[in-house]
Amino acid sequence: xxxxxxxxxxxxxxxxxxxxxxxxxxxxxxxxxxxxxxxxxxxxxxxxxxxxxxxxxxxxxxxxxxxxxxxxxxxxxxxxxxxxxxxxxxxxxxxxxxxxxxxxxxxxxxxxxxxxxxxxxxxxxxxxxxxxxxxxxxxxxxxxxxxxxxxxxxxxxxxxxxxxxxxxxxxxxxxxxxxxxxxxxxxxxxxxxxxxxxxxxxxxxxxxxxxxxxxxxxxxxxxxxxxxxxxxxxxxxxxxxxxxxxxxxxxxxxxxxxxxxxxxxxxxxxxxxxxxxxxxxxxxxxxxxxxxxxxxxxxxxxxxx
Numbered sequence: 266x267x268x269x270x271x272x273x274x275x276x277x278x279x280x281x282x283x284x285x286x287x288x289x290x291x292x293x294x295x296x297x298x299x300x301x302x303x304x305x306x307x308x309x310x311x312x313x314x315x316x317x318x319x320x321x322x323x324x325x326x327x328x329x330x331x332x333x334x335x336x337x338x339x340x341x342x343x344x345x346x347x348x349x350x351x352x353x354x355x356x357x358x359x360x361x362x363x364x365x366x367x368x369x370x371x372x373x374x375x376x377x378x379x380x381x382x383x384x385x386x387x388x389x390x391x392x393x394x395x396x397x398x399x400x401x402x403x404x405x406x407x408x409x410x411x412x413x414x415x416x417x418x419x420x421x422x423x424x425x426x427x428x429x430x431x432x433x434x435x436x437x438x439x440x441x442x443x444x445x446x447x448x449x450x451x452x453x454x455x456x457x458x459x460x461x462x463x464x465x466x467x468x469x470x471x472x473x474x475x476x477x478x479x480x481x482x483x484x485x486x487x488x489x490x491x492x493x494x495x496x497x498x499x500x501x502x503x504x505x506x507x508x509x510x511x512x513x514x515x516x517x518x519x520x521x522x523x524x525x526x527x528x529x530x531x532x533x534x535x536x537x538x539x540x541x542x543x544x545x546x547x548x549x550x551x552x553x554x555x556x557x558x559x560x561x562x563x564x565x566x567x568x569x570x
Contacts, residue, residue: 320546327539334535346536353525353540361514362521363544369431369506369517370499373438377495378488380439381446386476388447389454390462400451406444415508422509429512437505442495449494453487454480489556500549518545 326334327349329342353359388400418437419428427433457480465475481488503519510516516524525534525541 320550323539323546324543327536327543329536331535334539349536349540350544352534353537353544357521357525357534357537357541359518359521359525359541359544362516362518365431365515366500366517366519369434369438370496372432372435373442373499374492374495376435376439377442377446378492381443381491382450382481382484382488383476384443385447385450386454386480389451390459400447403444403447407448411441411504415504418505419508429510429515431510431515434506434510434517437509438499438502441505442499446491446495449491450484450487453484457483493552493556496552497549500545 322339325342326338328345328347329349330346333340333342384403388396422428422433422437425433427436461479461483462475465479466472470479501519502517503523506517506520510520513524522538522541522545525538
């Protein structure tokens, strides 16, 4: 609130008016802060309900019979039907799909973190001609739609005899995840202190030893954060394996769930389908619950520096 005083007699009115600022009462500030907190907490509660309820409903439905799913979809199961899980695991071949997914995602995560961290460290710590150009090439890869690369990828993998192979899919996942990994880790490596690396080099350590034994352990929060993001994207990837991995015995979980839903026909094994869906969700939920603190630490490391 601003008020303007009239200048007293004898003082030229050419002088600028004196402006007095009246501070808002502390009670008003507390009221505004309380309203904002109530609104933000209300939005968070609504968001949590929208996220948690479908997950709980899917888990609950996986233990029901097909009849109970349609007659009482919102009620608790009368008993835990674990045969739904065993049927999905064995008869629907979810065990094979799960193993293929673990192999593909595990191999691609190791390759993505290794190559991505090495490239990010060089781009963040060394100045050389073309540094910024290479960095912006990786940034440009993030904006390139994967749908435009499906047909060229199909013919490239077919020409090098990597089509319908797990290791070919691993290489594609690594290439698909490298742009974001390099972008994330480059910013993270720039926040790390250079004095430690310089001390290691003075002590006689090579650049390779300094990277693997000094800088890489210091970048552990950032590595875990980017690994979680890549894990979520690669575990749920459907478009790339559908085009590049069509052999039934080498399909991954996302393809297996679609295969399970399509193969039902008019039989409708909905309980087995929900059991397979929960099997696919559990590793993702477990990974996030276990590493949630590391994810937050990696995302806020640059801001807290």
